[in-house]
Amino acid sequence: MPSPCLAETVAVHGHHRRHQTALILNDRTVTYGELSDLTQTYRDRLLQLRLLAGSTVCVPAYKTPETIALLLAVFHEGLVALAPSPDLGAAALARLSQQARATHTLTVSASNALTADPVQGNEEEAEGFAPADPGRSSLLLTTSGSTGTPKIVPIAAAGFEAFAAWATHEFGLTPSDVALSYAPLNFDLALLDIWTFLQLGAQVVLVDQGRATDGPHVQALVATHDVTFVQGVPMVYRQLVEAGAVFTPVRHVIFTGDSLPDALLTPVSSAFPQARFHNVFGCTETNDSFIHTVDPSVPSGRMPIGRPIAGTDALVREPDGAIAQSAGSGELLVATPFQTDGYLNTALSTEAFTVIDGRTYYRTGDLVTRDEDGLYMLQGRADWQVKVRGVRTNLQEVEQVIAAHPDVAEAVVVPLPDEQAGVRLHAHVSRHPSSTLTSLRLRTHAGKHLPRHAIPTSVYITDIPLPRTSTGKPDRNLIKSNRMKETHT
Structure with missing residues (x-):
């Protein structure tokens, strides 16, 4: 340790x-x-x-x-x-x-x-x-x-x-x-x-x-050193499956960070024929708190975050503040054997941690749905909820629709200020190599699956990977900042 x-x-x-x-x-x-x-x-x-x-x-x-x-x-x-x-x-x-x-x-x-x-x-x-x-x-x-x-x-x-x-x-x-x-x-x-x-x-x-971001280099590392354990965000697996290589020694494949698109499940299954697949969910404050065993042969449409791991308690706080007793939707609160005692910033700790029935829970800010069988699905972040023309819109749902287009490798949707609508949506999309995807075709695709207010007003399509934070996640702040600068120049 x-x-x-x-x-x-x-x-x-x-x-x-x-x-x-x-x-x-x-x-x-x-x-x-x-x-x-x-x-x-x-x-x-x-x-x-x-x-x-x-x-x-x-x-x-x-x-x-x-x-x-x-x-x-x-x-x-x-x-x-x-x-x-x-x-x-x-x-x-x-x-x-x-x-x-x-x-x-x-x-x-x-x-x-x-x-x-x-x-x-x-x-x-x-x-x-x-x-x-x-x-x-x-x-x-x-x-x-x-x-x-x-x-x-x-x-x-x-x-x-x-x-x-x-x-x-x-x-x-x-x-x-x-x-x-x-x-x-x-x-x-x-x-x-x-x-x-x-x-x-x-x-x-x-x-x-x-x-x-050098796919052939990462592939060579896994193959040359007989790697048995891989965990990473979806970008890792996109790189590993690009060349169609097979990594037989790998026993465990861990999906984490972002939800793995259904389109990746089949090639990942082929690349790791001897592996077991797991989706884990958590954050720095709690470490892993949920795990879901994945069957790549059964696309789920949206991968569950799973069930609480041993020793973890999870609560769903509904919008009215009540704790859901069975199935329900709301903010996820977790208490794990692995979590921090609190931030060094004591004021932030007071906001983020709460004691319920004698146990300290972390308020994740994640919105989830729990079904009758105790399976949890991530709906998005509380801070990913925005209002476009007065209508509440979930940015993650919009991203999932855009990412489902077969020519899209990755997509991020960010809210931008708008004088008339209050907020307008901008999509930053990385397309697959050799794709001829255009913003018009992508907005047409979005229009088939989303209400009008949720269709991004602007779309930027690129052939290069999305910018990343130091933790490997898409850098939404940078994408938003760059777009705002472009619109003011």
Whole structure:
């Protein structure tokens, strides 16, 4: 787990499994012995900084063996690591470091040099933020920042220990397994496909973030290293099935992040003929909280998020505030054995967490429907509900209709301000290679399935992938901002 216990476990692997592969990045292989030695090197250098016990340090989450070893060293020394996206601008990185009361920003080079830059404290910026508790959390992740400044989320060591135990049992993981780690190191998916696998003494194939959109490279990684475990957003699977390759060693395929389109199920099933397929659902605050076993031969129209995993309680809060007792629709509230104790920002914690019948629930902001059999379907986000000409419109439903067009690879729909309608919809669409899809044809398709108010007023079609956030999800804020700039120039 992201704690001294994980670091000690990896050190044990470094002694007993010294020549076994721990990490692969591009053409480089790092054994457990080498990872353990590198971790010890960074421990020695941390001691030279004479940091106070329990101090917080900022470690930009570059996805390299060196950064992973540095994080293990931080855990070993009882420090707390704030691990934000390395793609954050300098101002945002400084603000997060000040909010977390980090003493230094630590980075490492390929030559193993450790750079420690002091963080200029700012009590005004840190006001309202609780200090990280090293007795409960050794790792601070951040949300994607899709609604503004990223929130700092302490990952409870006990919570991760429970999660790792659940995942190991659920997927039957062993030291012989090989994970493809596609998501950035600062994303919560790394809790499973990096940290849980290292705890097991298994192998992790790191996808170089600079080559994450290189489909042939990702395909080669899975094929060359006999990967057995893959988890990722739909874009990962689009890349893996493009060449029609077959990945027989893969035992488990995990869909996460966004809903996988039905059109991908058949090619994914063909690409992984020996795999079991699972849709998992959760967020940084709760880790995975739902799981659904997928039968690719039975398209569902829209994939359920499934049922609560063991130890998770889920409630549906209806629009009137009442808790649905059986089937119903409303906001999803969850309580998991893996969730954070709260944001460092205490005011946000008060808003996001609520106690019901003695258990703390996280208000996800997700709108769901639960049927009589206890199966949950995601309807969208509460903040994805907009009014177009006074009519409430679900952006996710519009996206699903557009994405169902056979020439569409991916689609995002964003609301834009409009003087007459209040809000108008804009669709940003990535089409399949060699497609001749036009905006007129796409709007005609939308008109067959959507009411008039829900048909996007403007459509931008491109042959390149959608822009992404640091967590691999479509960057809706950037798409919206770019479109607004275009319309004002």
